[in-house]
Amino acid sequence: MNAIAVIDVSGLRKRFGKTAALDGLDLTVASGEVHGLLGPNGAGKSTTVRVLLGMLRSDGGTARLLGGDPWQDATTLHRRLAYVPGDVNLWPNLSGGETIDLLGSLRGGLNKARRDALLERFNLDPTKKGRAYSKGNRQKVALIAALASDAELLILDEPTSGLDPLMESVFAECVLEAKTRGATVLLSSHILSEVERLCDRVSIVREGRTVDTGSLAELRHLSRTTITATLARQPTGLDVIGGVYDLVVDGESVSCQVDPDALEKVLRLFTDIGIKALASRPPTLEELFLRYYAGDAQ
Amino acid sequence: MSAKAGVRELVKLAARRDRIMLPLWAYALIGTTASTAYSIKGLYNTPASRQGLVDGITAAPTAAALYGKIYGSSLGAITAWRAAVVTALLAAVMSILLVVRHTRAEEQTGRLELVVSGAVDRFAPLAAALQLTMSVNLSVGVVIGVVLPFLGLPVAGAFLLGLSVAGVGIFFAAVAAVTAQVFESSRSANGAAFAILGAFYLIRAVGDMSPASWLLWLSPVGWVEQARPYTGDHWWVLILELLGTGVAVGMAAQLSRQRDFGSGILPSRPGPRVGGPDTRGVFGLAWRLHRGTLAGWTFGVVVGAVAFGSFVKDINALTGSSRVEKIMSQLGGSQNMTNAYLATIMSVFGVLAAAYAVAVIVRARSEETSGRLETVLAGTAGRTRWVLSHVLFAAFGAGLLLVAGGLGAGLADALRTHDMSAVGTVLGAAMAQWPAALVVAGFAAVLFAAAPTRTAGSWGLLGLFGFLTLIAPSLNAGQTILDLSPFNHVPKVPAAAYSVTPLVILTALALVLAGATVAAFRRRDVLA
Numbered sequence: 001m002n003a004i005a006v007i008d009v010s011g012l013r014k015r016f017g018k019t020a021a022l023d024g025l026d027l028t029v030a031s032g033e034v035h036g037l038l039g040p041n042g043a044g045k046s047t048t049v050r051v052l053l054g055m056l057r058s059d060g061g062t063a064r065l066l067g068g069d070p071w072q073d074a075t076t077l078h079r080r081l082a083y084v085p086g087d088v089n090l091w092p093n094l095s096g097g098e099t100i101d102l103l104g105s106l107r108g109g110l111n112k113a114r115r116d117a118l119l120e121r122f123n124l125d126p127t128k129k130g131r132a133y134s135k136g137n138r139q140k141v142a143l144i145a146a147l148a149s150d151a152e153l154l155i156l157d158e159p160t161s162g163l164d165p166l167m168e169s170v171f172a173e174c175v176l177e178a179k180t181r182g183a184t185v186l187l188s189s190h191i192l193s194e195v196e197r198l199c200d201r202v203s204i205v206r207e208g209r210t211v212d213t214g215s216l217a218e219l220r221h222l223s224r225t226t227i228t229a230t231l232a233r234q235p236t237g238l239d240v241i242g243g244v245y246d247l248v249v250d251g252e253s254v255s256c257q258v259d260p261d262a263l264e265k266v267l268r269l270f271t272d273i274g275i276k277a278l279a280s281r282p283p284t285l286e287e288l289f290l291r292y293y294a295g296d297a298q
Numbered sequence: 299m300s301a302k303a304g305v306r307e308l309v310k311l312a313a314r315r316d317r318i319m320l321p322l323w324a325y326a327l328i329g330t331t332a333s334t335a336y337s338i339k340g341l342y343n344t345p346a347s348r349q350g351l352v353d354g355i356t357a358a359p360t361a362a363a364l365y366g367k368i369y370g371s372s373l374g375a376i377t378a379w380r381a382a383v384v385t386a387l388l389a390a391v392m393s394i395l396l397v398v399r400h401t402r403a404e405e406q407t408g409r410l411e412l413v414v415s416g417a418v419d420r421f422a423p424l425a426a427a428l429q430l431t432m433s434v435n436l437s438v439g440v441v442i443g444v445v446l447p448f449l450g451l452p453v454a455g456a457f458l459l460g461l462s463v464a465g466v467g468i469f470f471a472a473v474a475a476v477t478a479q480v481f482e483s484s485r486s487a488n489g490a491a492f493a494i495l496g497a498f499y500l501i502r503a504v505g506d507m508s509p510a511s512w513l514l515w516l517s518p519v520g521w522v523e524q525a526r527p528y529t530g531d532h533w534w535v536l537i538l539e540l541l542g543t544g545v546a547v548g549m550a551a552q553l554s555r556q557r558d559f560g561s562g563i564l565p566s567r568p569g570p571r572v573g574g575p576d577t578r579g580v581f582g583l584a585w586r587l588h589r590g591t592l593a594g595w596t597f598g599v600v601v602g603a604v605a606f607g608s609f610v611k612d613i614n615a616l617t618g619s620s621r622v623e624k625i626m627s628q629l630g631g632s633q634n635m636t637n638a639y640l641a642t643i644m645s646v647f648g649v650l651a652a653a654y655a656v657a658v659i660v661r662a663r664s665e666e667t668s669g670r671l672e673t674v675l676a677g678t679a680g681r682t683r684w685v686l687s688h689v690l691f692a693a694f695g696a697g698l699l700l701v702a703g704g705l706g707a708g709l710a711d712a713l714r715t716h717d718m719s720a721v722g723t724v725l726g727a728a729m730a731q732w733p734a735a736l737v738v739a740g741f742a743a744v745l746f747a748a749a750p751t752r753t754a755g756s757w758g759l760l761g762l763f764g765f766l767t768l769i770a771p772s773l774n775a776g777q778t779i780l781d782l783s784p785f786n787h788v789p790k791v792p793a794a795a796y797s798v799t800p801l802v803i804l805t806a807l808a809l810v811l812a813g814a815t816v817a818a819f820r821r822r823d824v825l826a
Binding site: 050053055056057075076082088089092096097098100103106126129131 | 406482483485566567568569570571572573574577578579580582583586587590668669670672673674675676677678679680681821823824825
């Protein structure tokens with residue numbers, strides 16, 4: 001992975017009236033990576049994407065896209081990217097096939113052979129009129145138009161909402177193929193399994209700010225490991241070790257979550273007692289995610 | 299139809315959703331009638347002055363074409379002549395918009411699916427839309443009946459005027475109920491209902507201008523005239539309106555039984571697998587979005603133009619009495635009468651062309667609110683090109699309508715008089731309206747670019763200009779107020795000489811507005 005930043009955003013601010021949609025957001029996406037933008041509804045994911053597309057003018061901070069200014073150079077930059085919105089609305093009187101070709105012509109051409117292959121893979125009937133498509137099929141139209149282009153950058157804003165699991169997996173294959181072609185992908189999502197499967201790095205956003213960013217391995221490193229064990233006898237003294245959470249002791253069975261710093265102490269204690277069975281697993285993205293948002297309630 | 303499950307709740311829901319729109323419509327309808335009665339009472343307070351007005355009107359077939367014939371010289375008769383057809387038209391427009399909005403439009407967005415999945419009868423949405431629309435019309439009719447006597451008009455005629463207007467509104471609610479069953483999109487349902495309204499208006503206009511006055515009986519818009527409030531009070535015309543409504547409602551009910559939820563009687567056909575050469579880039583997209591509507595408008599304008607144009611020759615024949623001839627000679631001879639008629643028709647075309655331009659700009663706004671603009675601007679087109687694709691369509695679409703109107707009226711006249719020079723004269727007169735229509739388009743575009751959430755306000759502006767151009771002059775409004783409308787600066791060709799200066803100024807103003815549109819649109823946020 002080379003280090004040239006395709007997207008470089010720092011301290012981005014955008015207000016709508018009294019609400020601050022973006023409040024100092026940072027985002028760096030390197031060339032050739034699939035980058036996940038994670039966050040709950042209203043965190044500012046779509047606003048970020050719209051600033052990057054030059055739809056919205058930021059109130060502060062800097063944003064660079066493909067080496068240019070997303071507001072000033074919108075037209076030239078858009079030649080090199082393809083976008084899929086989360087809620088696709090099609091022209092009611094244009095057929096799906098016409099819409100795909102129109103969107104292609106609007107971004108300077110598309111790969112016809114790949115378009116036909118994608119129509120096949122996504123199992124889409126291109127002769128239906130826009131108003132006749134279901135939500136999932138509208139989403140497919142926009143996805144096919146974007147994936148059939150040779151864009152360097154794909155900006156996908158919750159692109160799989162409404163797709164069935166079969167189509168979700170077709171979508172995942174297509175994203176990985178795009179990556180193989182050398183494209184960079186910014187994938188905003190809250191489907192964690194999808195992000196886990198596809199993304200090299202993720203940025204987690206909350207209330208218009210980036211709360212964490214890095215590869216999944218890095219994020220996990222900073223987070224708690226879940227340990228379940230069956231010991232020789234009922235353990236004591238686990239609850240006094242700092243950095244142990246969600247401790248459940250049921251006779252000889254133990255399960256808990258442990259901070260990286262406390263791992264050694266816990267394992268030593270287990271060894272002293274005697275281990276019959278031990279399983280540890282890194283935190284799932286879901287656990288990471290919930291930990292960041294647990295703060296929201298406070 | 300009212301005993302069906304869910305109708306009450308749906309009527310309440312619709313009334314709540316339209317709690318601002320409905321009072322405004324009611325106010326516009328009642329206000330049109332009441333203000334007409336009030337101003338006529340003030341302007342023509344002696345029998346002699348009223349007789350003079352009636353003679354003038356009888357001499358001008360334009361007036362008969364627009365408002366219908368005048369049947370008496372009492373205050374009530376003049377008020378009824380001036381207000382009945384116009385208010386009935388407004389009531390019909392309101393009813394069509396309301397019924398389609400609460401039936402087909404709701405079905406199209408999928409919201410109605412949520413409603414019908416509840417303990418709600420399948421016909422409840424249609425019944426509720428009709429019930430609400432009919433109640434609004436009826437209330438307006440009753441209020442007109444109550445208000446006019448306060449302005450000194452007899453009670454019976456006031457109620458007949460109000461109720462016959464309401465009857466037309468109710469009839470067109472039923473017409474819209476039928477078109478909402480036939481078409482799958484609310485745009486087509488509205489378009490078809492408006493086309494029917496336009497056709498009936500035209501039939502009435504022809505019936506009023508030609509010896510074939512029996513044509514009035516074929517048009518529900520003519521029925522309101524045939525009710526003759528204050529000049530005979532034909533109450534039984536209300537029964538005719540009721541019967542017509544009953545037939546249309548029966549048709550709508552029958553059609554709704556034959557179709558699936560979400561589809562129309564006319565199914566939507568499959569489209570092409572791939573995009574053609576006309577679906578390329580933003581200009582291709584604008585063409586696809588606007589071509590159908592433009593074709594419909596052009597057809598309507600041509601039909602209207604041919605109908606009005608073929609009566610130019612009869613203008614002189616229609617002026618019979620000695621008193622009329624005296625008025626005519628004061629105006630400067632019969633030739634001028636013909637030209638005055640043509641000039642008035644051209645003003646109508648000018649306002650229509652501007653209305654088309656406003657519709658284009660409002661459609662551009664709906665591209666933004668639907669989120670489709672975002673998808674387009676994510677491509678390479680750029681904001682300037684996109685906004686120009688719509689502004690230019692508005693401008694040249696309006697121009698095309700004026701060419702169609704001018705050619706249609708000119709050819710129809712020329713074929714009857716065997717004088718081909720009429721084509722050039724009438725076409726030139728129509729084209730003189732173009733700069734004024736462009737100015738209206740420019741105001742609408744600037745509103746869209748600078749204050750997008752207020753885009754629909756351009757309809758209000760158009761309504762104001764239309765009023766100042768087509769109605770206010772006969773109400774003796776001051777020149778300063780009349781000057782606000784760009785159409786009042788257009789030389790009244792061919793009645794007046796072709797003066798270039800105002801046309802150049804209007805065109806320059808339109809260009810400035812177009813420039814402001816591009817500048818403002820490049821600067822603002824695009825929001826779904």
